[in-house]
Amino acid sequence: MKKSSRAFKALWAGEIVSEFGGAAGAIINGLVLYEITGSKEWMGVLWLVYFIPSLILQMVSSPFLNHVEKGKMLKNIQLIRSISYTLPLLGYWAFSNTGAITGLVLLQCILGLLQPIYASLAFSLLPDICKEDELAAANGLLDGTLRLMAFIAPGVTTLLLVVMPMQCIYVISAMMYFISFLSLSRIQVKLNQRIPAWTKKFWWAEMKLGYKIFFQKPKLVRLTFLSSSVQFAVGASMVLSVPFIRGDLKGETWEYAIFSGCFSVGYALGTLLLRKLPRNNQVMYLGLVGGGVSFIMLFFVHLTSFAWLCELFGGTLFPLYNANSAAIFQKEAPRERLSQLSAVRLLFFRSTTPLGILFASSQFIHFSSREIYLIVGTLIAAPGLFYFFSAFGEKENNLLDVQNSVNKTEGTS
Incomplete structure (x- = not known):
């Protein structure tokens, strides 16, 4: 890790905080929705709203990804995610339960649309910021860290719920993604190719x-x-x-x-x-x-x-x-x-x-x-x-x- 490039360290740090924010947010999404509706059918709808748009975009988005500035796109995605995590909270404050459900659905849809783009670009960015003999170790470090954060986040979230209302966790998730945005802003990778006219x-x-x-x-x-x-x-x-x-x-x-x-x-x-x-x-x-x-x-x-x-x-x-x-x-x-x-x-x-x-x-x-x-x-x-x-x-x-x-x-x- 000490020998890794500055860009990889920025990506690694950004992944850590965003994974924590995403895992904590996912827990609260289910808890908030079930508290409001008491319905497992609504839980299924929430995941369908995430998966269906995501898979459709995954099938048709691949040509776009060759012609974007990866570092810039990754940080912009994290900024959009940060803003999106405030939607359920704003809906709850403005329109009570109906607004909270609407905010949850919008949040899941946005996350589902952004996830395949983010994952594909982050994966393809590694050869640009790591030496070839470091790729296996870099992939392992990223993957292992994300798995560990997915394990840690639920326990920390449980402790946070003891001292604050569960809706406030959305603020923490938004902050985590904003910190990720700041970290990814340190990545400078230029796309050295002409971008064809889009038709x-x-x-x-x-x-x-x-x-x-x-x-x-x-x-x-x-x-x-x-x-x-x-x-x-x-x-x-x-x-x-x-x-x-x-x-x-x-x-x-x-x-x-x-x-x-x-x-x-x-x-x-x-x-x-x-x-x-x-x-x-x-x-x-x-x-x-x-x-x-x-x-x-x-x-x-x-x-x-x-x-x-x-x-x-x-x-x-x-x-x-x-x-x-x-x-x-x-x-x-x-x-x-x-x-x-x-x-x-x-x-x-x-x-x-x-x-x-x-x-x-x-x-x-x-x-x-x-x-x-x-x-x-x-x-x-x-x-x-x-x-x-x-x-x-x-x-x-x-x-x-x-x-x-x-x-x-x-x-x-």
Whole structure:
């Protein structure tokens, strides 16, 4: 971290505070809406308002992202988010419950629209502000920090609720995003290319070309679909975790709280482990296999303490795959197309999570929670094992070999 560039430190600091603000805000969104309506249907509407516009924009926005100034766009998004978090509070003060619900819906819609743009640009910005041999560590540090903040934020929010009305948390979330805006303002990355005149024909041609280039890169497609299988399992786990701990294992509320936090703690540990291990394909796919096995192990456990260990184990190993596969994507995607291709990559991730939710919650699929854990874990571990053993036969096993060989060739030409 000490050797990282100033721009990366600014991005990292901005991500930390915004993740805390977003996690705290998400908790309050649910609490405020349920207190007003007492309806789980309204909770579903709130998430649909977030997901549907987000996925639609994700599908069609990729051509725009190649032709924006990334640092400037990222900080502007954080400023808009900061302002948006005041909408429920303003609605509550002005129009009471109806205004609060309207503010919540507007907030969720804005967050859903901005999230895919922000995530794609932040992902594609890393190669511009980090050295290539630092990308895996940088991805791991960002991902691990965000997971840790997602674990810390609920506890801190609970303490804040003891001393202030829950609507006031929106002010804290707005402040966190404004601090993120200030931090990201320190990033200076210029776009060294001419921006073509914007026309409908240009947009359509660019979008088709982006998807075409993506599917012409077999390694990028393979890594994206392997990561999507993980997101499918995450979606299923969102449905299963409470009934599994509270129902199957007869656990208490506090035992579920520990279960939900073990993965984030493990992920932070995995980020540290990532720095100690060689960056090769075997280690990368071993992380994928281990993560899948952690789901499979839940099929066999009968004590909550063992379930905690499964989550801790999975959280520790998944960063080995996630950070290294992200680094490969950032290196091998054409630099001038990275923002666009990262948007395509993120589209698959965000699409498979709702599919996992539907799979685990469908009334037409008669599997127990344990059986679903076994199925989704096998979907991750089986291809991971195949590619793990295949990696032993690859000539270029080290993740940096491809780039190093290119540099050597250029140096001798």
